[in-house]
Amino acid sequence: MEDVLVPIVAVATLFLGLPWVIFHYIxxxxxxxxxxxxxxxxxxxxxxxxRQLEERLQTVERIIAADNPEFRALPRTGSENEPYDFSRRN
Structure with missing residues (x-):
């Protein structure tokens, strides 16, 4: 009897239990x-x-650049939608 029970449990687990767990988590x-x-x-x-903070930052940078000609803002790369890459900062 035990020789028959192990394969039945293994097949039931493979074909019923495993797909049920997979579909449950999906x-x-x-x-x-x-x-x-x-x-x-x-x-x-x-x-x-x-967006508001970005506009304010640009305004502050323009004001500082107008007061101090040697001021150099952080260089911007790419479009304005891309984040600034701080690893390229000098």
Missing amino acids: TKWKTAATITGEDEKLLDELHYLA
Whole structure:
């Protein structure tokens, strides 16, 4: 009897248990990966604040450059949407 029970349990685990665990975590992953409306609103606010800070920084740099001709702002590479690469700083 025990000789028959082990292969049945092994086959059941392989063909029933393993796919169930895989599909369970796939559905959990898909439901958790969605962004809520509140998260989207927060991201929009943070993006707006980042734009405002960037504009303020540019204004301060222009004022300092007007007062001090030797002032050299951090060099910007690429488009304005790309983050500044601090590893290239002198």
